[in-house]
Amino acid sequence: MAIMISGASSPLYASRRRKNGITMTLAYLATGFGLTWLALILGVLFWEGFSGLSLRVFTEMTPPPGAAGGLLNPIIGSLVMTFIAVLIGTPLGVLAGTYLAEYGRHDKLSTVVRFINDILLSAPSIVVGLFVYEIMVAQMGHFSGWAGSVALAVIVVPVVVRTTEDMLTLVPDTLREAAASIGLPRSLMIAKVAYRAARAGMITGVLLAIARISGETAPLLFTALNNQFWTNDMNAPVSSLPVVIFQFALSPYKDWQELAWTGALIITLAVLALSITARFLGGQSKKS
Amino acid sequence: MVDVAFQSGSAVSVAEQVDRAKVLQKLRLGDAAFRHLTRAAAVTVLVILSGIIFSLVYGAWPALQKFGFNFLIEESWNPVTEHFGAIAPIYGTIVTSLIAMLIAVPVGLFIALFLTELCPLWLRRPVGIAIELLAGIPSIIYGIWGLFVFAPFLQQHVQPFLIAAFGNVPVLSTLFEGPPYGIGILTAGLILAIMVLPFITSISRDVFEAVPPVLKEAAYGLGCTTWEVARYVVLPFTRVGVIGGVMLALGRALGETMAVTFVIGNAHRISGSILAPGTTISATIANEFTEAVGDLYTSSLIALGLILFVITFIVLAFARLMLMRLNARLGT
Secondary structure (H helix, E strand, O other), X not given: OHHHHHHHOOHHHHHHHHHXXXXXXHHHHHXXXXXHHHHHHHHHHHHHHHHHOOHHHHHOOOOOOOOOOOOXXXXXXXXXXXXXXXXXXXXXXXXXXXXXXXHOOOOHHHHHHHHHHHHHHOXXXXXXXXXXXXXXXXXXXXXXXXXXXXXXXXXXXXXXXXXXXXXXXXXXXXXXXXXHXXXXXXXXXHHHHHHHHOHHHHHHHHHHHHHHHHOOOHHHHOOOXXXXXXXXXXXXXOOOXXXXXXXXXXXXXXXXXXXXXXXXXXXXXXXXXXXXXXXXXXXXXXXX | OHXXXXXXXXXXXXXXXXXXXXXXXXXXXXXXXXXXXHHHHHHHHHHHHHHHHHXXXXXXXXXXXXXXOHHHHOOOEEOOOOEEOOHHHHHHHHHHHHHHHHHHHHHHHHHXXXXXXXXXXXXXXXXXXXXXXXXXXXXXXHHHHHHHHHHHHHHHHHHHHHHHHHOOOOOHHHHXXXXXXXXXXXXXXXXXXXXXXXXXXXXXXXXXXXXXXXXXXXXXXXXXXXXXXXXXXXXXXXXXXXHHHHHHHHHXXXXXXXXXXHHOOOOOOOOOOOOOOOOOHXXXXXXXXXXXXXXXXXXXXXXXXHHHHHHHHHHHHHHHHHHXXXXXXXXX
């Protein structure tokens, strides 16, 4: 004790204490800084978005400049394209993830696929747009909703591959061995035992993928393009919420800008709801 | 049938054996089919990547053939004379990302330090979730917020101050030269910093948490302050992981499109001042692709995409290698 007291008064100790105090204050400030931005962005978004929110937004088409209107066609367009993208991307991602976790956990192919998949996971989405433009739009000669869906599917795949593999790896091997010991073939074991045990986690992955693509703008800009009107034809350009926000926000018209804010609010609420649901599901799967 | 079974005791009848073989055969086929299906799906991931590379090279070929190496170093971007060079967007991409990393790396590391060492337990989860929510916000939201809220704020309050403060300081005066536009390289860099902050924070928090408590406790036991533990124990132990996380965030910043497109100003020139409008690779593609007329113009834009993909691929590959090294060391 006596040693400590004499140490406390030494200049070296004081300077170490001071250094610690400064850096710890910086850590508090940094956290405050980060949270301030979150509050500022969400605050402005809610303020601007809710002031334009009305039933009309969900029942009317996008207006020409200077007129009143809603966001019905981009909302539907986004929903349809997201749905198709998930329909294409999920099976592909789940199967690939199954291979990585169940069949080839340690083989060379898996190592390469895992590495490439991780790169695709954070590759610039605008490049995906260019890729789909080259293979679909340029070949077919026109922009289309299908091209938009495929571009989004390319973004879905790596997310689902990653979560499927992670969740299947968490399933204890004893479950698999038990299934094998009663004579279940491997494919049935995977479908009936491994998938069932990892189900919550895999659904989380799909939800996260939906959250990810519902805000994606760059890959849609030159695949699905945009459409001022309602369309049932996926072969034609289809409007989507993010692209409409992009176009309207950069326009000089006041009511277009207002609709852009409202659209931004809708997307953010959808994404936040999805990620909170995903977190809830993920938390449950960890507990069980 | 009954006779046979009765006579041979518990032995299985021939017909039953045939049935059994059939079922087994079916299961075996199904098994093999499923196995090959999953393998094919795994290979599809590789096909997607090579498809991206091939289609970009194919699309960029006319421009690369016409301009050759000069494409990388020319500044002019003229759709009328069809003369294109990529150095201005490349410069913008690198400078905006650099500004973003300069701000986001120290702040992100300090937040991670707060979350792992200082934060009371009950607060850890909420703050962690809040930071991750920031990561979940789509980039277009950052873009629209940057355009309508952040850029006017910078123009009215921050940039005039910067110009006045650094106007007479050599070197810095060129950096902060010109009128306060609001939009420009600096604004784009700041928005990117806010965007990548959560990536850096969550990865560094995860790797900080992976440090064996024994190591930290030993340092505390020697009388180290929290800062000394962080600086001399946690950081050296997790260095590869932190570098991996930073590179991952850099990959995001380099390729980010929407947040930047709104606030960069889309000007194809290299300016010494970071207050001036500029452009980035992704912003150029997003702004001009649908309006590009002529094969050479389109091809030049795809060539820009190819350059972006190559840069981000290298950065991301490096990031993954670093993170893999950390995992190998932790033995997971």
